[in-house]
Amino acid sequence: MSASWESLANDHILGIAPYEPGKPIEELERELGISDVIKLASNENPLAPSDRVMKAMQAALTHVNRYPDGSGYYLRKAIARRHGLTSDHVILGNGSNDLIELMVRAFLRPGEEAVIPHPSFVVYPMIVQAVGGIRVVVTLKDQRLDLEAMARAITPMTKMVFIANPNNPTATIVTADEVEHFMARVPDKVIVVFDEAYVEFAQGPDFPDSLAYLKQGRKVASLRTFSKAASLAGLRVGYGVADPDCISLLNRIRQPFNVNSVAQAAALAALEDDSHVVECLRMIEAGRAFLSDEFTGMKLKFAPSRANFILVDVGRSASEVFHWLLKEGVIVRPMTSFGMESALRVTIGTPEENRRFVKALKKVLAGAKSA
Numbered sequence: 001m002s003a004s005w006e007s008l009a010n011d012h013i014l015g016i017a018p019y020e021p022g023k024p025i026e027e028l029e030r031e032l033g034i035s036d037v038i039k040l041a042s043n044e045n046p047l048a049p050s051d052r053v054m055k056a057m058q059a060a061l062t063h064v065n066r067y068p069d070g071s072g073y074y075l076r077k078a079i080a081r082r083h084g085l086t087s088d089h090v091i092l093g094n095g096s097n098d099l100i101e102l103m104v105r106a107f108l109r110p111g112e113e114a115v116i117p118h119p120s121f122v123v124y125p126m127i128v129q130a131v132g133g134i135r136v137v138v139t140l141k142d143q144r145l146d147l148e149a150m151a152r153a154i155t156p157m158t159k160m161v162f163i164a165n166p167n168n169p170t171a172t173i174v175t176a177d178e179v180e181h182f183m184a185r186v187p188d189k190v191i192v193v194f195d196e197a198y199v200e201f202a203q204g205p206d207f208p209d210s211l212a213y214l215k216q217g218r219k220v221a222s223l224r225t226f227s228k229a230a231s232l233a234g235l236r237v238g239y240g241v242a243d244p245d246c247i248s249l250l251n252r253i254r255q256p257f258n259v260n261s262v263a264q265a266a267a268l269a270a271l272e273d274d275s276h277v278v279e280c281l282r283m284i285e286a287g288r289a290f291l292s293d294e295f296t297g298m299k300l301k302f303a304p305s306r307a308n309f310i311l312v313d314v315g316r317s318a319s320e321v322f323h324w325l326l327k328e329g330v331i332v333r334p335m336t337s338f339g340m341e342s343a344l345r346v347t348i349g350t351p352e353e354n355r356r357f358v359k360a361l362k363k364v365l366a367g368a369k370s371a
């Protein structure tokens, strides 16, 4: 009998649950026999990239016969300038997912611990497990990262701590004061990874400046992305900011052409186009207020959002509500796999999409009550 593929696999990966991507919208529309499905499931930006970014992408397309600039020279320089740093503090990634993976692969040795909040971004435990690291999972408190408990979870075996700020799926933040208190308790040899994929949506005087810790010489890395506020999720481009010695180690294991040339051109143009982000933030803030009011009116509990999505408790099986909403042509994300049986995560869309979602939710919940 021939050996199974599983028996040949790296032991660390056998316990990892496979990621289940959703169906393409077109396929869903075909199955449901409808044509105007809206997707509020992946925390994407409903706005298309700006004209300026479109033009930059078109210009870059002419040169796709060539490999991209493997150093990301211009984009790194522009990012560094924006943060008042030098290019050697910056690394580009194929989305910020790529950078999470590089951080873990570069620093977490088999048997070392990574402190991970739960529920939070699913990629942290997956990558930690893939390299044979130990996941030390700390449950959220009142839908927010419990930094006190996370600090207590640090042991001599801890190498890394993940702080998703704002956190996905709760959309809540930890404040500057809380982070300051936490950082005072983190030993020098523990790396704190600030995952700030939604940072643009969270800005306010209470939001921590994670780069200040880098400037103080602390062992931190801040990860950001062009997938959310910049509307470039499909291109896959993010970046990390850290000490040049850290960046240089990450570069040793980075695929040389991890960020394609169209993505680099688009991200560079997006960085020079603040008006798109401003427009998007205005829309998200209005959508957040609209949905919050509607949830309050419907007596549904929700976590106060500082991101472009909201976690709402629909008071009954989220996976049932998800399926009923699907029939209404609205895709959201049930949080059942996180052990949150009655929670849905809904991405804030355009005003029209938000209204459609609310209308469908009201219909579905009314139907559920009378059933």
Ligand SMILES: Cc1ncc(COP(=O)(O)O)c(C=O)c1O
Binding pocket: 042, 043, 094, 095, 096, 097, 098, 121, 164, 166, 167, 168, 195, 197, 224, 225, 226, 227, 233, 236, 237, 238
């Ligand atoms: C908390 C968090 N971090 C990182 C990412 C990764 O984003 P990307 O790889 O598109 O940059 C996401 C994506 O949804 C996220 O929710």
